[in-house]
Amino acid sequence: xxxxxxxxxxxxxWVGLFLVLIFVVAAIAAPLLSPxxxxxxxxxxxxGRATLLQPQxxxxxxxxxxxxxxxxxYHALIWGSRSALxxxxxxxxxxxxxxxxxxxxxxxxxxFVNSFFMRLTDALLSFPIIAAIVLVQQLISIALYNGGIRIxxxxxxxxxxxxxxxxxxxxxxGMMNFLLDLDPVLxxxxxxxxxxxxxxxxxxxxxxxxxxxxxxxxxVGARHFRIIFKHLLPNAITPTxxxxxxxxxxxxxxxxTFVFIGFGKGAPWATVLVYGRDWIYSQGxxxxxxxxxxxxxxxxxxxxxxxxxxxxxxxxALNPRSQ
Amino acid sequence: xxxxxxxxxxxFLSILLTLFITTALLYATVMLTPAETRAELYMPKNFxxxxxxAQYQAMLERNIERYHLxxxxxxxxxxxxxxxxxxxxxxxxxxxEDVLTAITRRAPATVEVILFSILVYLPLGLISxxxxxxxxxxxxxxxxxxxxxxxxxxxxxxxxxxMMAFFYIDLHWFAPERISSAYSIFIKSDEFRxxxxxxxxxxxxxxxPDISLDALRHLAMPVITLAVAQWAILGRITRASLVEELxxxxxxxxxARGVPESRIVWTxxxxxxxxxxxxxxxxxxxxxxxxxxxxxxxxxYPGVSFIxxxxxxxxxxAPAALGFAIFSVFMVLLLMAILDLxxxxxxxxxREKA
Numbered sequence: 001x002x003x004x005x006x007x008x009x010x011x012x013x014w015v016g017l018f019l020v021l022i023f024v025v026a027a028i029a030a031p032l033l034s035p036x037x038x039x040x041x042x043x044x045x046x047x048g049r050a051t052l053l054q055p056q057x058x059x060x061x062x063x064x065x066x067x068x069x070x071x072x073x074y075h076a077l078i079w080g081s082r083s084a085l086x087x088x089x090x091x092x093x094x095x096x097x098x099x100x101x102x103x104x105x106x107x108x109x110x111x112f113v114n115s116f117f118m119r120l121t122d123a124l125l126s127f128p129i130i131a132a133i134v135l136v137q138q139l140i141s142i143a144l145y146n147g148g149i150r151i152x153x154x155x156x157x158x159x160x161x162x163x164x165x166x167x168x169x170x171x172x173x174g175m176m177n178f179l180l181d182l183d184p185v186l187x188x189x190x191x192x193x194x195x196x197x198x199x200x201x202x203x204x205x206x207x208x209x210x211x212x213x214x215x216x217x218x219x220v221g222a223r224h225f226r227i228i229f230k231h232l233l234p235n236a237i238t239p240t241x242x243x244x245x246x247x248x249x250x251x252x253x254x255x256x257t258f259v260f261i262g263f264g265k266g267a268p269w270a271t272v273l274v275y276g277r278d279w280i281y282s283q284g285x286x287x288x289x290x291x292x293x294x295x296x297x298x299x300x301x302x303x304x305x306x307x308x309x310x311x312x313x314x315x316x317a318l319n320p321r322s323q
Numbered sequence: 324x325x326x327x328x329x330x331x332x333x334x335f336l337s338i339l340l341t342l343f344i345t346t347a348l349l350y351a352t353v354m355l356t357p358a359e360t361r362a363e364l365y366m367p368k369n370f371x372x373x374x375x376x377a378q379y380q381a382m383l384e385r386n387i388e389r390y391h392l393x394x395x396x397x398x399x400x401x402x403x404x405x406x407x408x409x410x411x412x413x414x415x416x417x418x419x420e421d422v423l424t425a426i427t428r429r430a431p432a433t434v435e436v437i438l439f440s441i442l443v444y445l446p447l448g449l450i451s452x453x454x455x456x457x458x459x460x461x462x463x464x465x466x467x468x469x470x471x472x473x474x475x476x477x478x479x480x481x482x483x484x485x486m487m488a489f490f491y492i493d494l495h496w497f498a499p500e501r502i503s504s505a506y507s508i509f510i511k512s513d514e515f516r517x518x519x520x521x522x523x524x525x526x527x528x529x530x531x532p533d534i535s536l537d538a539l540r541h542l543a544m545p546v547i548t549l550a551v552a553q554w555a556i557l558g559r560i561t562r563a564s565l566v567e568e569l570x571x572x573x574x575x576x577x578x579a580r581g582v583p584e585s586r587i588v589w590t591x592x593x594x595x596x597x598x599x600x601x602x603x604x605x606x607x608x609x610x611x612x613x614x615x616x617x618x619x620x621x622x623x624y625p626g627v628s629f630i631x632x633x634x635x636x637x638x639x640x641a642p643a644a645l646g647f648a649i650f651s652v653f654m655v656l657l658l659m660a661i662l663d664l665x666x667x668x669x670x671x672x673x674r675e676k677a
Contacts, residue, residue: 119340119344120344122341123340123341123344123345123348124345124348125606125609126341126345126608126609126652126655126656126659127345127609127648127651127652127655128609128610128612128613128616128651128652128655129609129610129613130612130613130616130617130628130631130651131631131647131648131651131652132648133635134631134634134635134644134647134648135349135352135644135645135648137634137635137637137644138634138639138640138641138644139352139355139356141637141638141639141640142356142360142639142641143356144637145638145639146356146357146360151637249476253478256478256480257478257479257480257617258617260480260621261480261617261620261621262620262632262635263635273480273484277484280484280488281487281488281492285493286488286492293484297481297484300478300481301476301477301478301481304475304476304477304478305472305473305476308472308475308476312472
């Protein structure tokens, strides 16, 4: 309770909560704030004629202007906050759960188990995400190629063993469609984000498991499962909250970065920047077409600042010594 | 000296172990692919792309037989790792050359970016963190904390876009890519001796400081983009560990003895806060390398990231992807080892522990 009090007395934490709340509201109310195009649902809503080829300034139909493909920036901004929150929360939650379980169980059993898992954790910490993305993408490509799928810029084709072609993705086998839609960035981040959680949980549990109340629980014959989840987990979990809050921002920023350099899928905010990139460096200075990059840039920065403020606030509230 | 050697040996063993674990995991993922794909990993260096389909298939069959690609995992891993150590990393169909050659040719450019960003962020992060921590709650501390906070929340690629707009398009101070086109032909010619592969140093060695300056002008944006993020992380950790030290007995004792405050901070405490800072830098070495490849791609800088870029094109090319992954892990471990040695030199406590 003391730490909750400490958390709510600092104005920075209120700013963080407020920023995050804006994105949560935008994500939940997205269909109301910017109704999707019934024919083409998705974060890119085409306004007007696509033959215009130039970003159009803000108008009634597109409150924040359009990109060069005439997609509404406002629409992508609103629906982008939904996908950013979903991506950040789900990747962080899954990697936190994996890391917590690995760190906790290896520390609880100790000895050989612990040194094996912590060696593995340290080894994976030296594995850069970008190499994992490349590998995952290559595994996908090889599986697709061996399944007869050929990918061209205009779309993909399934070559049947008989020599016939299938052009409609609806006719492809389900596995091939799954692989075509699979985001290598998502897979790589899920595989390589759990290590910090494992390390933190490991040190915490190693410290706690020697305390008297755990010894007492063991003495009265509590099972491993009960000791781990009833006694160790609640007492060791708090430091992971700090990491998780910062990770939600970190994951979204990483995803946006990789989408921007062409390594990922999804992430409407970064997609807007991909379309807008060439219009930033226009002759009249960078603010001639300000709407192609400023709204999403500010959204990304605000998203990062919001979650990082919450993370710092949690850190200060949970270990007051660091203030 | 003996303790240094022991420390070095320990480090070396731990690096070998990490390399073993990561390569074993890498080969385990390769095992998901059919044997024909794995056979491509053993294509010879002088492989000629002008082969008929039948000849190519026959070659794959031969490789499957020769390297036991239908045998259990440990056997295959053994053959693969021996081949790797001997320097045959396979032939890449998309790069149309031997993977190891392709990597080593581009490696100096990448290493140059890493080197310069470390030279920028390491001293800056340590010094600003120590200053901020020792002037807790004063103006310099507040301004450091605010700017470091903004730097950690700001996505690096957005910083890159803004720098391109201001420093390249508007002011013409810096430029993307690696060297101006006026120099690029001269550099590839025989007149220009490639000694280190780093254009900044080779320019000086060839008596052409203008080339070094031009290389620096092109390095500036990638290095600043990388250094800003890393500086913020390092500075915040240095500051936090300095603040924790402020109330320890040895600091109070030194103050009571009348040791000047600056001497307490910079000689007594500095060595103690170096260790946590370096440990954090070592842990984030992998993310630094990811950052290096990302800024290379954004600024069109011709480094090893080119191989990653080509591997993303939906064309199966297992040798290039694997080579890229191994090179990345190797670079991260090298970086960690270098940071470890610097830390060893600066923190006397580690020397006694070893």
